[in-house]
Amino acid sequence: MTATVAAIDLGATSGRVVRAEVGRGVLRLDEVARFENRPVRIGGGLHWSVLGLYGSAMDGLARASREGAIASVAVDSWAVDYALLRRGRMLGIPYSYRDDRTAHGLELVDRIIPQPELYARCGLQRMPFTTINQLAVDRETGLLEAADGMLMLPDLFGYWMTGRRVAEATNASTTGLMRLDGSWDADLLAALGIDASFMAEVVEPGTRIGPLSAEAREHFGVEGAPDVLAVGSHDTASAVVAVPMEEGAAYISSGTWSLVGIETPAPIATPEALAADFTNEGGVDGRTRFLKNVMGLWILTEAVRTWEAAGERIALPGLLAAAAEVDWAVPVFDPTDAAFYPPGDMPARIEAWFAARGQRAPRGRAEVARSILESLAEGYAVTLRDAARISGQRVERVHVVGGGSRNALLCQLTADRTGLPVIAGPVEATAIGNVLVQARTLGAAPDSLEALRALVRDTADLTTYAPRPRG
Numbered sequence: 001m002t003a004t005v006a007a008i009d010l011g012a013t014s015g016r017v018v019r020a021e022v023g024r025g026v027l028r029l030d031e032v033a034r035f036e037n038r039p040v041r042i043g044g045g046l047h048w049s050v051l052g053l054y055g056s057a058m059d060g061l062a063r064a065s066r067e068g069a070i071a072s073v074a075v076d077s078w079a080v081d082y083a084l085l086r087r088g089r090m091l092g093i094p095y096s097y098r099d100d101r102t103a104h105g106l107e108l109v110d111r112i113i114p115q116p117e118l119y120a121r122c123g124l125q126r127m128p129f130t131t132i133n134q135l136a137v138d139r140e141t142g143l144l145e146a147a148d149g150m151l152m153l154p155d156l157f158g159y160w161m162t163g164r165r166v167a168e169a170t171n172a173s174t175t176g177l178m179r180l181d182g183s184w185d186a187d188l189l190a191a192l193g194i195d196a197s198f199m200a201e202v203v204e205p206g207t208r209i210g211p212l213s214a215e216a217r218e219h220f221g222v223e224g225a226p227d228v229l230a231v232g233s234h235d236t237a238s239a240v241v242a243v244p245m246e247e248g249a250a251y252i253s254s255g256t257w258s259l260v261g262i263e264t265p266a267p268i269a270t271p272e273a274l275a276a277d278f279t280n281e282g283g284v285d286g287r288t289r290f291l292k293n294v295m296g297l298w299i300l301t302e303a304v305r306t307w308e309a310a311g312e313r314i315a316l317p318g319l320l321a322a323a324a325e326v327d328w329a330v331p332v333f334d335p336t337d338a339a340f341y342p343p344g345d346m347p348a349r350i351e352a353w354f355a356a357r358g359q360r361a362p363r364g365r366a367e368v369a370r371s372i373l374e375s376l377a378e379g380y381a382v383t384l385r386d387a388a389r390i391s392g393q394r395v396e397r398v399h400v401v402g403g404g405s406r407n408a409l410l411c412q413l414t415a416d417r418t419g420l421p422v423i424a425g426p427v428e429a430t431a432i433g434n435v436l437v438q439a440r441t442l443g444a445a446p447d448s449l450e451a452l453r454a455l456v457r458d459t460a461d462l463t464t465y466a467p468r469p470r471g
């Protein structure tokens with residue numbers, strides 16, 4: 001038996017709708033729609049155009065449904081962002097996690113609870129954009145007073161599609177408001193002045209949220225009557241489902257962000273993990289994603305955007321080829337520095353990073369690009385050594401999935417700097433993880449994550465990079 005399902009996969013720069021056929025030994029994906037996701041600055045704030053994204057996603061779903069019946073659909077997106085609600089209506093326009101109000105939110109939360117205590121409760125890396133920090137700002141500006149609930153963005157879409165409000169567990173785990181046991185942290189919510197009724201019921205990936213509403217079907221012209229399911233609605237949780245790994249492997253989910261880590265059977269919120277600033281995010285089937293956010297290819301894409309804004313035309317393949325030809329040692333910076341979060345002039349920020357330390361900065365586009373990639377690869381290597389040390393798990397191979405798995409130079413540098421073989425692919429890991437969990441829920445794919453990963457291994461196009469000897 002095979003199942004035909006649709007994935008709505010929302011990324012920070014684009015969204016897509018994928019139609020897939022999944023069964024034992026079968027995994028076929030077909031992208032039926034792709035649309036731009038451009039945050040919009042208004043009134044001094046950076047916001048997501050959630051209605052536009054929802055409309056594009058539903059149009060894509062309608063297109064997918066016209067190619068033949070779809071049994072189910074599920075949504076995944078980046079984490080941490082949310083909509084406030086009042087009596088079931090969206091209140092205001094959701095902010096983007098790149099909005100710079102988050103730095104102030106971090107200070108506000110520090111006043112409520114010291115980081116080591118917060119870490120012991122929720123086990124998350126200290127990141128300015130975590131939901132709890134954003135909610136602290138909403139509270140200060142008075143917005144929270146007007147709200148009686150909130151939903152993470154994939155849950156918001158699920159609510160609009162079905163009328164049912166849930167909090168999917170993997171995404172809820174990125175809020176900073178969930179305890180390590182997977183329940184909402186009532187004390188922390190109270191400390192923020194939030195009533196427990198504000199949060200929706202937590203559901204696991206694989207839960208049926210409900211049938212797609214008649215409103216959605218009629219307005220967008222969706223044929224048939226697909227069920228809306230919960231999957232690992234945090235995109236990284238879905239990507240990790242589709243990492244074709246076995247024991248002894250680590251992963252890098254590489255795109256706008258680089259999420260670097262391992263899968264563990266349980267959270268590790270020890271003082272060592274706190275010192276290394278690792279996150280414990282909820283995975284599918286109760287696994288833990290013990291990882292670190294190492295900023296990612298965002299630094300490169302923002303650098304390219306800066307050069308292009310100055311009137312230069314930059315073709316990425318040409319830039320990467322020139323970066324590959326740099327045959328001298330380039331300076332390396334810390335890619336996790338908070339200076340690289342907000343949108344802006346990355347070449348200038350990199351220069352300032354080195355100037356502040358009295359070091360030579362890279363010069364010229366090829367050297368800057370090479371320095372970004374070397375810095376990311378070095379960041380991965382340090383993170384993977386820390387992950388192995390703290391968890392006691394072996395790390396003998398590194399899987400790279402997502403858009404960054406196509407960046408051959410970055411994969412090679414990652415192999416070189418970790419000293420480990422790098423296995424690149426699949427590119428569309430997030431959408432694959434989304435459809436696999438749906439198919440499993442429908443009884444068309446195997447039960448265990450290991451068997452799902454074996455299916456990916458057997459069907460995906462993978463490339464291996466061996467580490468080159470230093471010299």
Ligand code: LFR
Pocket residue numbers: 012077078079080081097234235236256257259293
């Ligand atoms: C990747 C991702 C990361 C999260 C960041 C912000 O798309 O979901 O896991 O740290 O975006 O939500």
